[in-house]
Amino acid sequence: MQFTYKFLKNSPGKIICVCKVEGCPWKLSAYAMGKNTSFLVVRHFIKNHKHSAQDVLESTHSFRSNLVSSIIVDKLRLTPDKLPNDIRNDIFKEYGFSLTYHQAWTAKEKALAEINGVPKDSYMLIPWICNRLVKTDPQTLSI
Numbered sequence: 001m002q003f004t005y006k007f008l009k010n011s012p013g014k015i016i017c018v019c020k021v022e023g024c025p026w027k028l029s030a031y032a033m034g035k036n037t038s039f040l041v042v043r044h045f046i047k048n049h050k051h052s053a054q055d056v057l058e059s060t061h062s063f064r065s066n067l068v069s070s071i072i073v074d075k076l077r078l079t080p081d082k083l084p085n086d087i088r089n090d091i092f093k094e095y096g097f098s099l100t101y102h103q104a105w106t107a108k109e110k111a112l113a114e115i116n117g118v119p120k121d122s123y124m125l126i127p128w129i130c131n132r133l134v135k136t137d138p139q140t141l142s143i
Contacts, residue, residue, distance in 0.1 A: 021051050068107035076111045
């Protein structure tokens with residue numbers, strides 16, 4: 001498993017990379033040797049990570065699950081009981097990137113929430129429904 005990084009600066013004269021995991025000290029800074037050269041000189045390099053490579057996967061759950069949920073929402077309308085491992089296999093076959101089980105499960109939960117709504121939102125309607133019932137039929141008792 002590899003550590004992933006992001007570019008803070010990426011220009012012909014200067015490159016600065018840091019680890020994607022927040023708080024990790026890993027860093028690489030390199031500068032061009034001159035204006036008309038593509039050779040870079042490493043000026044600053046902190047090679048140690050303060051976490052495991054698995055932490056990178058955990059930091060990408062939100063992005064991947066949001067993306068995947070938007071992809072699978074229509075499929076889940078047809079087959080809402082689709083398993084996370086089936087979602088993982090489908091995404092890999094169709095788009096070529098792998099998901100962890102947790103990412104697929106989270107994506108499924110988000111897609112189902114988009115289809116069915118969030119349960120707590122429906123509970124917010126109960127007072128309104130009770131008031132409407134009482135207004136429609138004064139004999140109705142609502143607590």
